[in-house]
Amino acid sequence: MAHVVSAPRLPQIACAITRTTQRTHDIIRLGLDRSPLFGGDIAGQGPRYCPSIEDKIVRFGDRDGHQLFLEPEGLDTPLVYPNGLSTSLPLDIQAAAISSIAGLERATIVAPGYAVEYDFLDPRSLDATLMSRAYPGLFCAGQINGTTGYEEAAGQGLIAGINAAAHALGLESYRPSRRSSYLGVMIDDLVLQGVSEPYRMLTSRAEYRLRLRADNAPTRLGPDAVRLGCLAPADAKRHSERQREFDRIRAAFAMETTAVELAGRGVQVALDGARRSAADWLRFPNVSAQDVLSAEMLEASDPALVDEAVTDARYAPYLARQDLEVAALERDQAATLDPALDYRGIPGLSKEMVERLTAVQPTTMADASRIRGITPAALTTILLHSKRAAA
Structure with missing residues (x-):
């Protein structure tokens, strides 16, 4: 079916x-x-x-x-x-x-634009649940924490709401991880580094951004939602069914096949005699899920989950390398930096990071990590550049 x-x-x-x-x-x-x-x-x-x-x-x-x-x-x-x-x-x-703008020559302004200036509290006065350290039971979310609006405010509202309810009911609090969500990255940045301007969540702030894809959000955060009771019973049931189907798809991708077998299905691969899992074969050019899964499996599977598993398989080596880079960064906090290092020549650093690093001129990676707005991902870039320059 x-x-x-x-x-x-x-x-x-x-x-x-x-x-x-x-x-x-x-x-x-x-x-x-x-x-x-x-x-x-x-x-x-x-x-x-x-x-x-x-x-x-x-x-x-x-x-x-x-x-x-x-x-x-x-x-x-x-x-x-x-x-x-x-x-x-x-x-x-x-x-x-x-x-004076093309297409708007006859437009009428219904609500004029305006500017506002507002104060905010230092988000470093909050803990990772977004609760005030000085006033237990007070949770803050949104622009009052020094962020921009929209997604940042909604994300904080979700976490602050979960933790306010948990606090009121005497339940375990929830601290999203940098490894599993952009929510975790944002809150970690806010409560540890503070802000000097309205904070905007950017993918470049996350050192684990290869894992943090839009298509795998239910896989990453669904178990937390179920555990915390954030899903209605029908939604929790759907998540459980989704997870079982995804496990079945991943098990199919773990099954091994040979180059000869793939060639017999019309797939153009080198006949090297190797036996590889379907996930490994997906990292070869011209190999797709249709080449390594049976027609029956594909017919019975949600295409979105198949696509997610394919992306996981193709990203696997890069994820493993990223994990090694992050582990190396954590070991190399004592690494020295040239005080005269020209940060403008380091690819991948934003203009705001270059400005702050140039102003401080840190002498160690630990010093750089304490500069406000310098993300773990940026620290990895600086460390690699510094090592290459010294080689």
Whole structure:
């Protein structure tokens, strides 16, 4: 019997893309003296990864345009959100700027853009459950912890909510691991390093990011959800069924076959006489799940789970190497660094990390690890670069 794949079928509506123009930029420059961001009324440091349109035009004055996404607010409303055009400019400047953009010439502003400045608590005052160290039973989540909004706020809300309930009921708390989730990376960064600007979760902050894929989130975090009682009985049952099916697929990938057998199925592989597991064969060019699994197995399996197992198999050597690199990093905290090291020449470091490392000029890996905003993944990059330079 064929496996029935259930996936949400949600109604869709198209977004559009446009760009600011040189005229847009001229209009905005004329209004900069009336912007609270540039007039001194707002002194706080804004989010690095979603700057205002004023910031973009001042910092990147050589650009002739900036891309905007026109995002419908809903299925049954004419409202459109111009993503990329956040601003604190006066309404008359906003209206003139909007009308200078292709596709928006006749648009009407319903809700003007605005700027806010808010305070936050130092997230280092929280423990890994997001509970205040000074006030037991008080849990904090979202922008009050110094992060940006949206996903970061939702992720913290989930963890803080779980732990607030556990605290109230006298149950075991939950501390997500850096190894198993971006939630763990974010909370670890916040409570250990603090923030100097609104924190944004980036994949580059995770040293285990090869494991942290979107497709394997139920496999990584489903057991925690079940153990903590976060799933309704029907959802917990579905997760259990999913796990059993995934175990069955992985067992099939562990079965061995020879090059001769694969060639007999029409797969182009070298006839080296070796006997390998299906997972090992998947790391060869031109070999797919259809080549190493039976038609009956494929017919009875969820394609999404098969794809997840295939990705696991193909990433396996890289995951093993990543584990060795992380273990080596933990051993090499005492490794020395050249105080004159030019961090701009190290590939993979973000601009903000280069700025902080250059300002501090750490002399050991341990020193570098204590600089705010320097991720474990960045530390691995610095260590490898330093070793190569010394060789």
